[in-house]
Amino acid sequence: MPVNRRDAQETSDLILQAAADLFNRHGIEAVSMHQIAKAAGVGQGTLYRRYANKGDLCMELLKDSFLVFCSRLDETVSKMADEPAQERLYTIFRQLIPHTVENAKWIVEIQAHQRHGDPKPDFFQSEPYRILLRLITNQIEEIQTMGSTAFLHDPAFTAHILISSLSPHTVLHLQHQCGYTTDEISERFCASFIRPLIR
Amino acid sequence: MPVNRRDAQETSDLILQAAADLFNRHGIEAVSMHQIAKAAGVGQGTLYRRYANKGDLCMELLKDSFLVFCSRLDETVSKMADEPAQERLYTIFRQLIPHTVENAKWIVEIQAHQRHGDPKPDFFQSEPYRILLRLITNQIEEIQTMGSTAFLHDPAFTAHILISSLSPHTVLHLQHQCGYTTDEISERFCASFIRPLIR
DNA sequence: AATGTTACCGGACAATTGTCCGGTTGTCAA
DNA sequence: TTGACAACCGGACAATTGTCCGGTAACATT
Numbered sequence: 300m301p302v303n304r305r306d307a308q309e310t311s312d313l314i315l316q317a318a319a320d321l322f323n324r325h326g327i328e329a330v331s332m333h334q335i336a337k338a339a340g341v342g343q344g345t346l347y348r349r350y351a352n353k354g355d356l357c358m359e360l361l362k363d364s365f366l367v368f369c370s371r372l373d374e375t376v377s378k379m380a381d382e383p384a385q386e387r388l389y390t391i392f393r394q395l396i397p398h399t400v401e402n403a404k405w406i407v408e409i410q411a412h413q414r415h416g417d418p419k420p421d422f423f424q425s426e427p428y429r430i431l432l433r434l435i436t437n438q439i440e441e442i443q444t445m446g447s448t449a450f451l452h453d454p455a456f457t458a459h460i461l462i463s464s465l466s467p468h469t470v471l472h473l474q475h476q477c478g479y480t481t482d483e484i485s486e487r488f489c490a491s492f493i494r495p496l497i498r
Numbered sequence: 499m500p501v502n503r504r505d506a507q508e509t510s511d512l513i514l515q516a517a518a519d520l521f522n523r524h525g526i527e528a529v530s531m532h533q534i535a536k537a538a539g540v541g542q543g544t545l546y547r548r549y550a551n552k553g554d555l556c557m558e559l560l561k562d563s564f565l566v567f568c569s570r571l572d573e574t575v576s577k578m579a580d581e582p583a584q585e586r587l588y589t590i591f592r593q594l595i596p597h598t599v600e601n602a603k604w605i606v607e608i609q610a611h612q613r614h615g616d617p618k619p620d621f622f623q624s625e626p627y628r629i630l631l632r633l634i635t636n637q638i639e640e641i642q643t644m645g646s647t648a649f650l651h652d653p654a655f656t657a658h659i660l661i662s663s664l665s666p667h668t669v670l671h672l673q674h675q676c677g678y679t680t681d682e683i684s685e686r687f688c689a690s691f692i693r694p695l696i697r
Numbered sequence: 698a699a700t701g702t703t704a705c706c707g708g709a710c711a712a713t714t715g716t717c718c719g720g721t722t723g724t725c726a727a
Numbered sequence: 728t729t730g731a732c733a734a735c736c737g738g739a740c741a742a743t744t745g746t747c748c749g750g751t752a753a754c755a756t757t
Contacts, residue, residue: 530712530713530714531715532713532714542715542716543716543717543718546714546715546716550715551714551715552714626727691725
């Protein structure tokens, strides 16, 4: 007979809010976990019981906006039901790439703190990622059954690579070392990797 | 009038050897920098003066094998001078992907320890990576000038994405969570992303 | 209101990273 | 041979991560 305390959720929210605030003011890297605990008025034990590490915390912060993004994407795709799957796939990536670029620094942090035999789910096993993966896999499968290309043997694999091919480190390098803007990255990526795939 | 001490190189080699040994025996993550210093019979100051962090050390360890790989790849490509660039590109990736997969855990470590405003070169700015990038960019440029496809507007960008689209985290996930073998990854990647690009 | 459970507080603690620096040793050049 | 100087040794140190635990406060059930 487990007991649910209604202050538990409040504490979580306090932590998330304090963390988001500190991250925005000083940058993710410059903020320590103990600092977050103190700012949230929370003990260290409490903080770590909820979020095993900074990456875990970032994942939680990212989750909400990511889910909003996914549902909006899903809505957009639904409205295109009468268009060919190729167009839907292209539209998805024209929206996804900027989103990935904008959130690269969070994902870096999430992946940087992942341990080897972690019981906690991978970024790739997180809810938002799985939703996105399924959405894209569906489009590719549809393209495949239409027989418009011979290349898409393994839709899930292809989807996985497409999503993660703009890995956070790559994005940051393209932005800061090569000087590309978000839109340039998005445009070129789609031109080079989505168009050839669907024609 | 800088003075070169010939024991300096010896010290570097000692460190690299001790690190490689410890990494192989206990895994990269389980070995601390102080441990490496002690095993190499070297002071901590000395260790950190040469290698700013564990990633830096891993990069140095990876460098040699990577350069060997690159030169062998270059040789292979040279022998295919009379074949179309498309075939050369395909051959490159059929060899590169397994290499990337096998070395994923090193690259994870290298990228995990990178700081923001680091004076030290990025992984993407390392010598091996630049060589590889140029090799692949060359092929794509050649394909482009042959006019066989309209998609390759920005060869360097395309090359960059292609190389890093199998990011280390993605590779590890495909292997350990999805159960793909190295060869399956290589085969599917080439089928989905190299073939469509060059036809 | 009393009780048993659950969560929280918050400091101590160990481990690691990375820095610094005084003292020492080896090397090169004159 | 000797002096200048680079490189090294190695411990002290601060900061961070993550764990643990005894004591305390809040909650839900009765």
